Every structure is written in structure tokens, then in C-alpha cells.
Amino acid sequence: xxxxxxxxxxxxxxxxxxxxxxxxxxxxxxxxxxxxxxxxxxxxxxxxxxxxxxxxxxxxxxxxxxxxxxxxxxxxxxxxxxxxxxxxxxxxxxxxxxxxxxxxxxxxxxxxxxxxxxxxxxxxxxxxxxxxxxxxxxxxxxxxxxxxxxxxxxxxxxxxxxxxxxxxxxxxxxxxxxxxxxxxxxxxxxxxxxxxxxxxxxxxxxxxxxxxxxxxxxxxxxxxxxxxxxxxxxxxxxxxxxxxxxxxxxxxxxxxxxxxxxxxxxxxxxxxxxxxxxxxxxxxxxxxxxxxxxxxxxxxxxxxxxxxxxxxxxxxxxxxxxxxxxxxxxxxxxxxxxxxxxxxxxxxxxxxxxxxxxxxxxxxxxxxxxxxxxxxxxxxxxxxxxxxxxxxxxxxxxxxxxxxxxxxxxxxxxxxxxxxxxxxxxxxxxxxxxxxxxxxxxxxxxxxxxxxxxxxxxxxxxxxxxxxxxxxxxxxxxxxxxxxxxxxxxxxxxxxxxxxx
Amino acid sequence: xxxxxxxxxxxxxxxxxxxxxxxxxxxxxxxxxxxxxxxxxxxxxxxxxxxxxxxxxxxxxxxxxxxxxxxxxxxxxxxx
Numbered sequence: 001x002x003x004x005x006x007x008x009x010x011x012x013x014x015x016x017x018x019x020x021x022x023x024x025x026x027x028x029x030x031x032x033x034x035x036x037x038x039x040x041x042x043x044x045x046x047x048x049x050x051x052x053x054x055x056x057x058x059x060x061x062x063x064x065x066x067x068x069x070x071x072x073x074x075x076x077x078x079x080x081x082x083x084x085x086x087x088x089x090x091x092x093x094x095x096x097x098x099x100x101x102x103x104x105x106x107x108x109x110x111x112x113x114x115x116x117x118x119x120x121x122x123x124x125x126x127x128x129x130x131x132x133x134x135x136x137x138x139x140x141x142x143x144x145x146x147x148x149x150x151x152x153x154x155x156x157x158x159x160x161x162x163x164x165x166x167x168x169x170x171x172x173x174x175x176x177x178x179x180x181x182x183x184x185x186x187x188x189x190x191x192x193x194x195x196x197x198x199x200x201x202x203x204x205x206x207x208x209x210x211x212x213x214x215x216x217x218x219x220x221x222x223x224x225x226x227x228x229x230x231x232x233x234x235x236x237x238x239x240x241x242x243x244x245x246x247x248x249x250x251x252x253x254x255x256x257x258x259x260x261x262x263x264x265x266x267x268x269x270x271x272x273x274x275x276x277x278x279x280x281x282x283x284x285x286x287x288x289x290x291x292x293x294x295x296x297x298x299x300x301x302x303x304x305x306x307x308x309x310x311x312x313x314x315x316x317x318x319x320x321x322x323x324x325x326x327x328x329x330x331x332x333x334x335x336x337x338x339x340x341x342x343x344x345x346x347x348x349x350x351x352x353x354x355x356x357x358x359x360x361x362x363x364x365x366x367x368x369x370x371x372x373x374x375x376x377x378x379x380x381x382x383x384x385x386x387x388x389x390x391x392x393x394x395x396x397x398x399x400x401x402x403x404x405x406x407x408x409x410x411x412x413x414x415x416x417x418x419x420x421x422x423x424x425x426x427x428x429x430x431x432x433x434x435x436x437x438x439x440x441x442x443x444x445x446x447x448x449x450x451x452x453x454x455x456x457x458x459x460x461x462x463x464x465x466x467x468x469x470x471x472x473x474x475x476x477x478x479x480x481x482x483x484x485x486x487x488x489x490x491x492x493x494x495x496x497x498x499x500x501x
Numbered sequence: 502x503x504x505x506x507x508x509x510x511x512x513x514x515x516x517x518x519x520x521x522x523x524x525x526x527x528x529x530x531x532x533x534x535x536x537x538x539x540x541x542x543x544x545x546x547x548x549x550x551x552x553x554x555x556x557x558x559x560x561x562x563x564x565x566x567x568x569x570x571x572x573x574x575x576x577x578x579x580x581x
Contacts, residue, residue, distance in 0.1 A: 065520065067539035089520065091536070098536040101520050194541060223560065224544050246545070466560065 011042040014152035015176035016124040019183035034362020037069035040193040041179040044102040047090035054166030058109035064196045095372035122147035122210030129188030145210035198243035207236035225249040256288040264476035269297030269322040270483040280359025282311035284456030288475035294323035333385040338393035356406040357387040365419035383426035399443035446490040528570035
């Protein structure tokens with residue numbers, strides 16, 4: 001099965017769920033997933049479309065587990081299993097990696113499953129709620145009336161062939177409501193829907209909309225920000241469904257701290273008069289490097305492509321730093337743009353002392369499998385381009401000052417996480433390219449940086465955050481290296497010890 | 502070492518969380534042998550085990566569980 005942007009648009013219109021994780025590409029780009037993710041419930045409904053027709057039955061319950069977000073335009077594989085006649089499980093895989101499990105349980109029913117309730121409007125939010133962790137931990141109840149957009153819901157049912165699957169329009173309305181609840185109400189904006197268990201009641205008659213719902217927080221596990229919620233839905237005084245949902249709460253994007261960097265860097269500025277170009281300097285490790293270099297007195301050209309707000313925030317954080325940050329916007333794989341920038345630096349009468357290639361495409365879990373080879377190769381191509389193009393444009397300018405050619409690799413080239421084979425391959429390619437460039441241009445000083453897992457947007461997930469090193473610590477270690485003796489050939493940096501003053 | 506009752510209880514929790522039958526769970530069951538033992542389900546599993554046995558696992562214990570045998574041993578240490 002494949003889900004497209006138009007499928008997201010239709011589901012959003014039907015459900016009134018406009019959570020930016022799904023519907024705002026700019027917002028989603030700055031999360032660990034790098035792009036809008038598919039509504040979990042939409043994935044489950046698409047999976048339902050792969051089950052056999054069921055006449056004279058209706059849904060008794062569901063258990064959905066969203067192991068990993070589904071993304072647009074990927075051809076997912078579905079495996080349908082019936083361990084008993086009333087229970088169907090659909091496992092959804094991305095190149096062998098399980099991303100969704102949807103279990104549907106059915107029971108006999110004499111009701112016409114396609115009967116539609118009359119439409120009466122409910123009330124829905126246009127912006128998702130934002131709760132503090134303290135409020136969620138303290139326990140809250142959210143209640144309201146809800147009616148999906150029935151015309152869009154019909155279109156959704158037709159899109160995925162859900163008529164005759166033993167699921168009534170009312171039950172599908174309840175399922176899309178659960179998406180609205182998690183994405184818009186509780187926990188709202190920072191939600192990442194993780195699990196849904198619902199048991200359906202079969203009322204003697206089809207009740208009228210709106211659905212009347214009540215959701216109550218059960219517990220917030222602070223270790224991995226997992227919120228469990230009790231759910232109840234009724235209409236016209238008839239209980240329709242009850243159960244439990246779980247949602248991860250995505251932490252805010254980590255932002256580099258100038259104070260943390262100051263505490264980790266030498267007191268006196270050691271890079272006065274030097275110029276650095278940081279490719280991918282607006283967020284994460286690149287932002288910490290840019291800020292730290294300015295604090296040490298360097299003139300920093302911070303190159304970014306999309307994140308203008310974040311780039312400006314890094315520049316303003318530099319404030320009264322001995323150095324300064326200048327923003328340059330462009331595509332770091334565009335050799336023409338890079339050569340123009342190189343010419344501008346020279347026309348300004350300056351040179352380049354440090355080229356730091358930090359930019360990397362979004363890292364999404366990927367299996368090394370034939371179905372995923374296209375994405376595997378595309379990731380490596382993009383990663384290599386983000387280093388080879390800047391190196392190609394600036395290496396001669398760098399050599400004039402015996403400058404530093406710095407590439408950001410990762411300790412994962414040694415530990416090799418199973419879900420990031422493309423990332424490991426790309427980093428090895430970049431390291432190899434750095435050795436080749438050094439051989440061709442021995443005047444430069446090459447530094448391959450292999451930090452441990454860093455706390456950035458790319459790793460900002462419950463498991464990814466565990467034991468992640470703050471970017472400031474790794475950035476300060478790199479910056480301190482610039483004021484030490486030059487390496488003999490290519491140096492690989494693998495230790496990021498704090499400064500001992 | 503778990504008692505037979507606690508072993509049964511633990512396998513039921515693992516089976517329920519990971520969507521398999523309890524008799525499919527063996528000491529050698531790992532995330533590599535069971536596709537539904539994903540990183541998210543690992544968190545859910547740890548949380549369910551804590552709730553069912555009334556114990557609190559440290560982060561080191563959670564990340565140290567690499568197989569069903571590891572999980573059983575960890576729970577066994579807590580229950581004494």
C-alpha cells in the first residue's frame with residue numbers, strides 16, 4: 001500500500017486533525033522524521049482495506065500499534081493473518097521493517113453496517129492544544145462533541161475500499177476521532193500516536209452525531225514521555241466505544257546554548273582573524289559549532305538552506321561575541337552557488353581557514369533490502385553531495401591558508417546501528433573522500449569528526465535521546481582542536497572530553 | 502530465577518505487547534527474531550512489565566534487555 005499527500009489531505013479534512021507533524025512540511029522538516037508523517041489511523045484504515053470482506057459482522061475491537069511513523073509515497077508491504085475467523089491481524093512492513101500492526105476483532109451483527117448516522121455538527125479545534133508536561137503529569141480530562149466531515153469520510157471509505165469490511169461508518173468515525181483527539185486535543189501538538197485499543201459496543205439503533213467523548217490521562221512516564229489515556233465515546237446516550245490510547249510526546253527541538261559553550265571553551269578568544277564556513281549551521285551540531293566559533297573570535301559564514309528563523313536565532317545568540325556570524329542562504333549541493341560564494345569571500349579580501357561540512361539529509365530508519373535500494377542510494381548521493389560540492393568549491397581557497405577541511409562523520413561507522421545502514425555507508429564514503437582530497441591537496445588540514453549520538457532534531461525521539469551527548473560538548477571539543485598543532489595528514493577525532501581548566 | 506507462575510505471567514505480557522502467542526516466546530527470542538519487537542514496543546514492554554510486577558527498572562536495565570532471557574533474568578533479580 002502507498003499513501004500520498006492527497007491521502008493525508010483527505011484524511012485531515014475528514015477528521016479535522018491538522019496536527020503540523022502531518023500537515024505542515026516546514027514544521028515536520030525540523031523533527032526527527034524530516035518530513036510530514038502519515039496519520040497512524042490512516043495507515044490502519046489503509047491496512048483494513050487489505051482484509052477480506054465480512055458480511056453480517058461488525059467490528060468488536062481494534063488494537064493498533066504504531067511502531068514507526070509511515071511516510072508518504074513509500075510502497076509498504078502488508079501481511080494479513082487470521083488466527084481465528086473473528087480476528088484479523090495486518091502487519092505493515094517497510095522493506096522488512098515492521099512499522100504498523102493492526103488487529104481487528106469482529107463479531108456477528110444483524111445491523112446494516114453501511115447505515116449512516118444523520119449529520120449534526122460537533123465542535124472541533126482549528127489549532128492543536130499545547131499542554132505542559134507538568135499539566136499532563138498532574139492529570140487532566142478533555143471532553144467534547146465531535147462530528148467528522150461526513151462527505152470526506154465517505155470519500156475516505158471509498159478510497160481505501162472499506163465498505164463490506166465489517167466496519168460501520170460510525171466505527172470509522174470513531175477511529176478518525178481518535179486521531180483528532182490525540183493530534184489536536186490530548187496531548188495535541190507534540191503527539192506521536194503510538195497505540196490504540198478500543199472495544200466497540202453495538203447499539204440497537206444507529207445513534208446521531210455528534211459523538212460525545214471523554215478522555216482522561218492515566219499516567220505520563222517521564223522517562224520516555226509516554227502518555228496513556230483512557231477513552232470513552234457515546235452518542236445519544238448510547239455507549240459506543242471505550243479503551244486506551246498511548247502517545248509519545250515529542251520533546252521540543254534542542255537549541256544550542258551560548259552559556260554552555262562559554263563554559264566549555266577557553267576564556268580568551270583563540271580564533272580572532274580567522275574565517276569559518278559552516279555548511280548546515282542553523283540547527284543542531286552545526287548551530288553549536290557556528291556559535292562556538294564566534295565565541296572564540298572567528299568570523300563565521302553560517303550556510304543554511306531552509307531554516308532562516310533558526311539561523312537568525314543562532315546569529316542573535318552570538319550577540320556580543322568577539323567574532324560574528326553572517327548568514328548565507330543556499331543549496332550546498334549547488335556548485336554554482338558555492339563558487340559565487342567563494343568569489344565573494346575573495347572579493348572581500350578574505351580567505352578561508354575552516355570549512356566545516358555538517359549538513360546531512362534526514363536520517364530515517366531503513367532496512368538494507370532490495371525494496372529500499374532507491375532510498376538507500378539517494379541518501380548516500382545526497383550526503384556525499386553535501387560534502388563534495390563545498391569541498392570542490394573551496395578546497396583551493398582553503399589551501400592558501402593551510403586551512404581545516406572538517407567533515408562530520410559519526411561513531412556509528414564503528415558501532416553500526418542496524419536501522420541506519422545508509423547513514424553508515426554515507427559516512428564511510430565521506431571519510432574516504434576526505435582522505436582522497438587530502439592526498440590531492442596536502443596543504444589543507446583534514447579533520448574527520450566522529451561524535452557519539454548527539455542530541456539534535458535528528459535524534460530527538462524517546463530512544464534516540466537516551467545517552468545522547470549535548471551538542472555543545474562535542475562542538476567545544478572540535479573548536480578547541482583548531483588552536484592546537486596541525487595534524488599530520490588526516491586526523492580522526494573520536495574523543496570529546498570536557499575542557500579541564 | 503522466576504517461579505513458574507511469574508514465568509507464565511511474563512510470557513503473557515510479552516505475547517500481549519508484541520502481538521504473538523505466548524508459546525512462541527523462548528529464551529532466545531530477540532528483536533532480531535521477532536519483527537514486532539521494535540524500539541517503540543520495547544518501551545511499551547518495559548512499561549507493561551513494571552506495571553504488572555510492581556517494580557521500577559533503571560534505564561540501564563531497560564537498554565540492557567536484548568532478549569527474552571535477559572528480561573526474565575532482570576525481572577527475577579527484582580523479585581528476588
